[in-house]
Structure formats: structure tokens, C-alpha cells
Amino acid sequence: MNATVLLTSVDINIPGYRILRPIGEGGMASVFLAVQESLDREVALKVMSPALAANPEFASRFLTEGKITARLQHPNLVTVHDIGSHGSVYYLAAEYIPGGTLKERITEGGLDVGHILDIAGDIASGLDFAHQKGFVHRDVKPGNVLFRNDGRVVLADFGIAKAMDGSNSSTVAGASIGTPDYMSPEQARGEPVDGRSDLYSLGTVLYEMLxxxxxxxxxxAFTVALMHVTHPVPELPEPxxxxxxxINGLMAKDPAQRFNTGAAFVEALNKLVANAPPGAIGQATSARKPTGNRHAGATQQRTRISARDAKARPAWVLPVAGVGGAFVAAVLAWWALSPEKPAAPVQAAAPATQPAAASPAPAEGPLPEGFQLPQPVGAEVDQDLEAMLNAGDKLLENGIRPGGNLGRGLDRPADNSALGYYRKVLALDPENARARAGVAAIAAFYRRFSYQACDRGRWVQCRLLVARGLEIAPDDEYLRQLQDAALSGEAGGTPSLPPPPAG
Incomplete structure (x- = not known):
């Protein structure tokens, strides 16, 4: 069930905003072009799914951290204007940037190397500023990079994932947030991250642009995230x-071997550009439609991060918010359990310094006076079991259906996942058929994907998926057979597999 469908069951007529049209949607939110009537300005109004209201801690985290994020005023970061709730809907109003996304421009083609390096420099500039303030984006990807009318790029959704974090602690291991194509190895393993994780993601974006x-x-998605952990740093083609x-300095597997700040990356970029091969800056990338060299030499003119501030900032800043939001936990948190060593890191062009002490996390603070928690959709205040079942069912459907967010929110975080909600129900009503069926469906998910991994000879992936399944169904004989096969395969054997699981 997508965000737009979820929002049809609630009133999204938010006082002070006139919604014009939808402009995008994600798994748990929809974005509308709206007019903020008090200032008569267009804004991008992000409306969170009412399903998030099932998490009682969501409101506090969303409002507190949303206000902090709104303080990040920088030319390469989207500005947040307002954040709040109305009825059962949470919303965030940000500046409307009409120039489209980097994802669209990569698809359309026509980027040359000079323009690509300008874009990378702008992203690094925004990240450098935010990291100094103690924030980590954790979802740097082409779809979150927007273009202003003057050609500058801005990074969107900065801190929204953190604002949806339902935990009380400021750093929570064991779950990951992000998009598998772009997440760092430490994200894929579900470990705490700092700004160097964002720089890794920037490296994946730079690679994709080229x-x-x-x-x-x-x-x-499972295999993609595992490749970020175990595969070597990718090599660019000859041109x-x-x-x-x-790429080496951004995508080193060991964070200590990456550029330690966005400024360090741009300093290295400027040095490379100064010694670039003749004609390389204006070269159109081979994967795209050719265009004129209208951006040739642009990097020397437009790269905006200066090395002059590099000495004044810490090597890196730990995030002030944890990972593992109730409804945004990423599909691959279980790689945190892997004892596998990552591939040997490629030496970065600018080795990182030792990390500085982390800045203290901001206080949570009370909710605004008069603020009321919205009620979960379809559930009255006294219907606790129904509310938990509704939340579990929505997460289950989203995590297993074709075209959904495969695996997301099924069993991580422990308390605020489909499995977590079903287990809460079963603690109160051990024979609840709906909850028991939900747990069985999650176990079946892991049986199916464990078998697929083993059948393809991906023994490490199979073992990790089996481990997740056995946490749910420790007596599952089928998973035990796959576990034995995975261990044999890792040891160099050629094990036979049981038949594919039913369904």
C-alpha cells in the first residue's frame, strides 16, 4: 500500500496550506506542491503516512529533530520552513525547487565531466556544512539531489530519516537507513554512522554520473548491500x-581511509582538475547523449568548497540522531551480524585523520504546548490490539508484496517492525490468528529468499538470511537444512539443497 493510498483515508487539508497537486511519493510519504497562504509562497509539502502514528514516540522525534534540521541554512541544502501535525497527519513544508532531480538528468543524458564535478562539489559543500553541525544525511542518492534555476544543486530530505527515528537513544546499532544502491558498508551492516558514510554515498553517485x-x-537489494560490504572499490573505465x-577516497571500505570531510574531497578534486588530461573536463560521458562542451572548464570556476576552512573543522562529527526509525528501517540490517571481514580497503587520495570527539546530542525537549498525538488510522483509542495489528499488517504488506520495499520493516527494529507488533499482540493474546499468520508470513519470506541465495551459490548471503529467519522461527527444519548447506558452501563444498519452499 503506497503513501497516496494511505493518505486517501485521512483529511490532508492542512490549515494554512493550499494543496495544488502531487509532485512525488515514497514508501511512507507523499509530496505535494502547495501554497503557504500566510506568505503566499509555493512550498513542497511532505505529508507522512498516517501509519506512522502507530508509533507513540514518533511525534516527539519528528518534531524535535525536524526543528533542528530546519536550522541547516546553506545554499546546497533544501530549506525547511515549517513542521507540525494536523489531526492524524504529520507534515513538513520545505522550499519548492522546480528544476528536477539528478536521477532524471542521469536518465536523460548530456552531462559532461565538468558539469559532473560541479555537481559533486555542490553536494560535498552541503554535506560538509551539515556534518559540522552534527548531522548525517544517510540517504544521499540522485533522487535526493535537486537543481535550482541557476544550476546549483541542493540536497533534499536532510535529516528526515532521523526525524522519523522512534528510538530514545541518539545512536542505535542494528538497523540501517538508506537505499541499497548507495549505502556505505557500515550502513549495510547496521552499524552507527558518521559523515564519512555520506561521503561514501557521494562516491557512488559520482560513479553513476560518470x-x-x-x-x-x-x-x-540483499545482494547489492552485501556487495558494498565485500566487493572491492569499483574502477572507472579508461576515459x-x-x-x-x-572514487578511492570516497568509497574506501574502511571509513578511516576515506576523505574525512567534504572539504578534503573538494581539495583533492581541485588538484586533479588542475592536472587533468587535455580535453578531459569537457568530455561527454560515454553512457549519455552527447552535447556541446557548454560546461567545459566549469569546475575551475564553480567548485565552491574552499580548503581555507579545512583546518578549522573537526575530522568528522558523529550523528546527533540514531538509526532505526520504526517505519524506515532498511531492508538489510541483518548484515550487522556478519563476522565476515570486508574486502581490503583501497587507499584514499587523502587519508582521514583520527576522529574528533563527538558533539553532544541535542536534548529531546517537550512537545509544543497543546500538541496532541494523532490517533492511528482505523483504530480508536482503546483498541490497542487492533492498532498494533493494523501497523503490523501495513508493514508486512509493504515488505513482502511485489513492487514494495522488499524486506523493509519486517523484523527490524525489534519493537517497531511488523514482527515487533505481532509479538506485542501475541503477548496479550497468544492465540490471535491474525498475528500468528503475520509471523508465519515473515518466516516464509526468509525461507524463500534464503533458498534463492543458496540456489545461486551466494553462501554468505544465504547464511545471513537464514540467521534472520531462525531468529523468528528457531525450530524451522527447512531453515536448518539451508544453514547446513550455506556453511558447507562457504567451506568450498557442493551441498545439495532441499526443494524450493512452498509458495
Whole structure:
């Protein structure tokens, strides 16, 4: 069930805003072009799914951290104007940027190397500023990069994932947020992240702009995230090999071997540009439609991060918000359990310094006076079981249906996932058929994907998926058979597999 469908059951006539039309949607939110009537200005109004109201801690985290995020005023970051709730809907109003996304421009083609490096520099500038303030984006990807009318790029959705975090702690291991194509190895393992994780994601975006595809590709999200952990840093094709030091410094598997700040990356970029091969700056990327060299030499003129501030800032800043939001936990948190060593890191062009002490996390603070928690859709105040079942069912449907967010929110975080809600119901009503069926469906999900991984000879992936399934159904004989096969396969054997699971 997508965000637009969820929103049809509630009133989205938010006082002070006149909604004009939808302009985008994600798994748990929809974005509308609206007019903020008090200032008569167009804004992008992001309306969160009412399903999030099932998490009682969501309101506090959303409002508190949304206000903090609104303080990030920078030319390369989208400005947040307002945040609040009305009835059962949470909303965030940000500046409307009409120039389209980087994802669209990569698809359309026509980017040359000079323009690509300008874009990378602008993204790094925004990240550098936010990291100094103690914020980590955790979802840097082409779809979150927008274009202003003057050609500058801005990074959107900064801190929204953190604002949806339902935990009380400021750093929570064991779950990950992000998009598998662009997430860092530490994200894929579900570990705490700092600004260097965003720089890794920037490296994947830079690679995609040059080559035309993300650096690691596979048929499923599980394998893609595992490749970020275990595969070597990707190599650029020959026409762009002179930029390989940038990819090495951004995408090193070990965060300590990456550029330690966005400014350090741009300093390295400027040095490479100063010694670029003749004609390389204006070269159109081979994966795209050719255009004129209208951006040739642009990087020397437009790269905006200066090395002058590099000495005044810390090596890196820990995030002030944790990972693992109730409805945004990413599909691959279980890789945190993997004992596998990541591939040996490629040396970065600018080695990182030792991390500085983390800045203290901001206080949570009370909710605004008069604020009331919205009620979950379809549930009255006294219908606790029904509310938890509704939340579990929505997460289950989203995590297993074709075309949904495969695996997302099924069993991580422990308390605020489909499995978590079903287990809460079963603690109160052990024979509840709906909850028991939900748990069985999640176990079946892991049986199916464990088998697929083993059948393809992806033994490490199979073992990790089996481990997740056995946490749910520890006595499942089928998963035990797959576990034995995965261990044998990892050891170099050629194990036989049981028949594919039913369904």
C-alpha cells in the first residue's frame, strides 16, 4: 500500500496550506506542491503516512529533530520552513525547487565531466556544512539531489530519516537507513554512522554520473548491500581513470581511509582538475547523449568548497540522531551480524585523520504546548490490539508484496517492525490468528529468499538470511537444512539443497 493510498483515508487539508497537486511519493510519504497562504509562497509539502502514528514516540522525534534540521541554512541544502501535525497527519513544508532531480538528468543524458564535478562539489559543500553541525544525511542518492534555476544543486530530505527515528537513544546499532544502491558498508551492516558514510554515498553517485549505472548491481537489494560490504572499490573505465583517486577516497571500505570531510574531497578534486588530461573536463560521458562542451572548464570556476576552512573543522562529527526509525528501517540490517571481514580497503587520495570527539546530542525537549498525538488510522483509542495489528499488517504488506520495499520493516527494529507488533499482540493474546499468520508470513519470506541465495551459490548471503529467519522461527527444519548447506558452501563444498519452499 503506497503513501497516496494511505493518505486517501485521512483529511490532508492542512490549515494554512493550499494543496495544488502531487509532485512525488515514497514508501511512507507523499509530496505535494502547495501554497503557504500566510506568505503566499509555493512550498513542497511532505505529508507522512498516517501509519506512522502507530508509533507513540514518533511525534516527539519528528518534531524535535525536524526543528533542528530546519536550522541547516546553506545554499546546497533544501530549506525547511515549517513542521507540525494536523489531526492524524504529520507534515513538513520545505522550499519548492522546480528544476528536477539528478536521477532524471542521469536518465536523460548530456552531462559532461565538468558539469559532473560541479555537481559533486555542490553536494560535498552541503554535506560538509551539515556534518559540522552534527548531522548525517544517510540517504544521499540522485533522487535526493535537486537543481535550482541557476544550476546549483541542493540536497533534499536532510535529516528526515532521523526525524522519523522512534528510538530514545541518539545512536542505535542494528538497523540501517538508506537505499541499497548507495549505502556505505557500515550502513549495510547496521552499524552507527558518521559523515564519512555520506561521503561514501557521494562516491557512488559520482560513479553513476560518470558510468551511467550504480557501482554494484544485482537482481535483489540483499545482494547489492552485501556487495558494498565485500566487493572491492569499483574502477572507472579508461576515459575517466584520472578521476579514480576521488572514487578511492570516497568509497574506501574502511571509513578511516576515506576523505574525512567534504572539504578534503573538494581539495583533492581541485588538484586533479588542475592536472587533468587535455580535453578531459569537457568530455561527454560515454553512457549519455552527447552535447556541446557548454560546461567545459566549469569546475575551475564553480567548485565552491574552499580548503581555507579545512583546518578549522573537526575530522568528522558523529550523528546527533540514531538509526532505526520504526517505519524506515532498511531492508538489510541483518548484515550487522556478519563476522565476515570486508574486502581490503583501497587507499584514499587523502587519508582521514583520527576522529574528533563527538558533539553532544541535542536534548529531546517537550512537545509544543497543546500538541496532541494523532490517533492511528482505523483504530480508536482503546483498541490497542487492533492498532498494533493494523501497523503490523501495513508493514508486512509493504515488505513482502511485489513492487514494495522488499524486506523493509519486517523484523527490524525489534519493537517497531511488523514482527515487533505481532509479538506485542501475541503477548496479550497468544492465540490471535491474525498475528500468528503475520509471523508465519515473515518466516516464509526468509525461507524463500534464503533458498534463492543458496540456489545461486551466494553462501554468505544465504547464511545471513537464514540467521534472520531462525531468529523468528528457531525450530524451522527447512531453515536448518539451508544453514547446513550455506556453511558447507562457504567451506568450498557442493551441498545439495532441499526443494524450493512452498509458495
Amino acid at each position: 558510468v551511467g549505472t550504480p557501482p554494484y548491481q544485482a537482481a535483489d 575517466y581513470a584520472w578521476l579514480q583517486p576521488l
